[in-house]
Amino acid sequence: MSLFRALFVSIRVWLILLGFVVAFVVAYALPLLLPVLEIAFWVFLLLVVIDAVLLFRQSQVGSQPVFFARRALPERLSNGDDNPITLYLESRYPFNASVEIIDEIPFQFQRRDVLFQSEVKPNEVRTLRYDLRPTRRGEYSFGAINVYVMTPMRLLKRRFQFEQGRLVPVYPSYLQMRQYELLAASNRLTELGIKKIRRIGHSMEFEQVRPYTQGDDLRTINWKATARRSDPNQSNLVVNAYTDERSQAVYCLIDKGRVMRSPFEGLTLLDYAINASLVLSNIALIKQDRAGLITFSDKIGQVVPAERRPGHMLKILEVLYRQKTRYLETDFEALYATIRTQVRQRGLLLLFTNFETISGMRRQLPYLRRLAKDHLLLVVFFDNTELRSLLDTPAHTTEDVYLKTIAEKFSYEKRQIVKELQQYGIQSILTAPKDLTANTVNKYLELKARGMI
Structure with a gap:
């Protein structure tokens, strides 16, 4: 039974059989062709048998399998980044094996095109590489590597299956964190859009x-x-x-309410905020500051006190990995009460949230003003890039004019939110989701260079 389960017929066989059927029908009108067709048909059947013998006559060569494949995966995948996946193929067949590889990737990717075709020479190790970009944190289950081996005649296929059921966690964007870390260590952050801030005065x-x-x-x-x-x-x-002043407390406050559920380019606003918080916390530790974290929605989630101990970055990474969006209204009063009791020293608070309307911001403004009274508060919220693309598109019909007018109203309210926050001495960033990390790090370095923290 295992032999029949591993046996597959190539499309070439079906096309040849279809050709024989047509030829035999024609042979009724031309009887002289019939003996030739019969000989050709038996030769074809003989070739199929030879092909089967070449494929299935052995399962091992010595102590080694006749064909082997494995998948090289990172211990964890980075959310929102292209993660390299490598397939290694090794053949011990005495002929050049034509192979088709179907890698069963996790269902979260919704892809059915991970199909490769290659040729592996005897005793050769062939390497295939492709990238996967996850957009959700959590555990991803990889299925089997299905390899269909064919002889040079390409009549039959023998299926091999390797590595079934491997779980790989998807963490916040640690690849982006390492990239910023390396460039920060070599003072090359400008390559990622980080501006050099001219120092006004100096710290004491x-x-x-x-x-x-x-x-x-x-x-x-x-x-x-x-x-x-x-x-x-x-x-x-x-x-x-x-x-620079060192050992300052830098807290990332991440809103997990329903306003952070909106997706842009596959990632939710919460995931953008988590990736930016991870990078910023690491940059803060490199700058000898203390990094902390508070997540909140309708209730307070995880609280990580600001520290600079060995292993603190790993602790923040593990906490960010477990965060999920909640669908209730965010409670800023609970956030203020938590910071009032647990963050005693003045520090920098980076609040990642989203305000769509100015009335929505004004409902939370009393709590923002109280936070800004005791700490340096930086409110980070998001520009709607879909509306921005609509505004940049010329209007050709009356409906387009109405849509652009509504989009301009929402865009205007976003800009008004920035101005109103500035009136109360609250720092703010209005950014596109894809530019969030660079703009946040820019602002942090600017505030630090100006001695505001």
């Missing part, structure tokens, strides 16, 4: 004195240290070097 945390170089602020010259230098061959000017 003294680091060292060093020789003056062109472009240094003249106000930082240390005249006493300069007077003590007596070597005439060296520049006499010495300046004080200051460093």
